[in-house]
Amino acid sequence: MINMIKGKKILISLGGTYEPIDSVRGITNKSSGKMGLALAKEAYIRGADLTLVVANVSVEIPSVFDVIRVETSSEMNEAILRLVPDFDIFISAAAVSDFEFRKKSDKKIDSSSSLFLNLKPTTKIIRQIKDINPEIFLVGFKAEFNISKDEIIECARKQIADAGTDLVIANDISKENCQFGSDDNEVLIVDDEVLTVPLASKREIAKSNAIFPCH
Amino acid sequence: MIVLCVTGSIAATESIKLARELRRNGVEVKCFMSDSACEIIHPNAMEFATGQDVVTKLTGKIEHVKYSQEDLILVAPATANTISKFAHKIADNPISTLLITAQGHDTPIIFVPSMHDSMYRAIKENIDKIKDEGSASFIKPRMDEGKAKFPSKEDIVLESLRTINLNK
Numbered sequence: 117m118i119n120m121i122k123g124k125k126i127l128i129s130l131g132g133t134y135e136p137i138d139s140v141r142g143i144t145n146k147s148s149g150k151m152g153l154a155l156a157k158e159a160y161i162r163g164a165d166l167t168l169v170v171a172n173v174s175v176e177i178p179s180v181f182d183v184i185r186v187e188t189s190s191e192m193n194e195a196i197l198r199l200v201p202d203f204d205i206f207i208s209a210a211a212v213s214d215f216e217f218r219k220k221s222d223k224k225i226d227s228s229s230s231l232f233l234n235l236k237p238t239t240k241i242i243r244q245i246k247d248i249n250p251e252i253f254l255v256g257f258k259a260e261f262n263i264s265k266d267e268i269i270e271c272a273r274k275q276i277a278d279a280g281t282d283l284v285i286a287n288d289i290s291k292e293n294c295q296f297g298s299d300d301n302e303v304l305i306v307d308d309e310v311l312t313v314p315l316a317s318k319r320e321i322a323k324s325n326a327i328f329p330c331h
Numbered sequence: 332m333i334v335l336c337v338t339g340s341i342a343a344t345e346s347i348k349l350a351r352e353l354r355r356n357g358v359e360v361k362c363f364m365s366d367s368a369c370e371i372i373h374p375n376a377m378e379f380a381t382g383q384d385v386v387t388k389l390t391g392k393i394e395h396v397k398y399s400q401e402d403l404i405l406v407a408p409a410t411a412n413t414i415s416k417f418a419h420k421i422a423d424n425p426i427s428t429l430l431i432t433a434q435g436h437d438t439p440i441i442f443v444p445s446m447h448d449s450m451y452r453a454i455k456e457n458i459d460k461i462k463d464e465g466s467a468s469f470i471k472p473r474m475d476e477g478k479a480k481f482p483s484k485e486d487i488v489l490e491s492l493r494t495i496n497l498n499k
Contacts, residue, residue, distance in 0.1 A: 122497065157489060162496055179486055
């Protein structure tokens, strides 16, 4: 498998985006970037030509990596759409906000009265990838909460149908040791088939040959 | 197997943990130490870290030949002296002798320079010469407090494993 990704151009997005409410507050999620970083290290070791788009992470990114820092989902969107035409593989491991604010305050909002936030859905980055580069090998993630294995597989297959994803790494983040930010995970790797990877460190999951495409 | 060459910089103290980290990644490590490295850390520390005898001098076992065709020669830390000798293909100690033997066999070599930044500037020509001839690569130091400091062990491990795979 090592030779499969040697010299291939791989783009990986990781971490959680942050949508500002005002100049000091915002909404984000608990994504740590650990899974994306584990995949990045494995790809780098195997000789891939690697670029990372990094949102908020709780891990240190090795200085040898080529990194583009972003904060919001729209910045993430812009960076990825710009880069996607030049890459062979895109692994979308970032947790991108599904909502952004209709109007962001550039001041600090006064806290003495109640506050209603008006959110609108963000653009789904993953659905645009294959339109821009139909040749790219697209790996998506699907985090669901407390649903059955069959339902998770159905969600993953829906992403494959909607976004043209070639491979989906799906998991149930309600399970113990599988939450956002955990060191370990238990995942299903879904394409035409379903491969169950039992609870293992994110690093071991990244080393699993099922993740890196064999074309 | 990675041949880890430790030369006489205070960052030799980092080589003990570096050897452990490489082994944690499933790599066998053989260590060569220069005389000045032995004045900073004792060879026993590297023997413990690698689980193997440390080469501090060349004997009838022709260690410079025996270990010249391994997966990678990693010089960490690499002093101005060691880099400059390699640039001019001088072989007057076990490590400099191993390095030119390895180069003759096209074995990948990585230097991790660690020295005061004035020394780093002074040997720039030698580093450029090595880069131009493509005989070795460099992991760039972390510039801090006017010193070319030792990069993180993780960066060194990533670059080492990548270099081995790229040369397979």
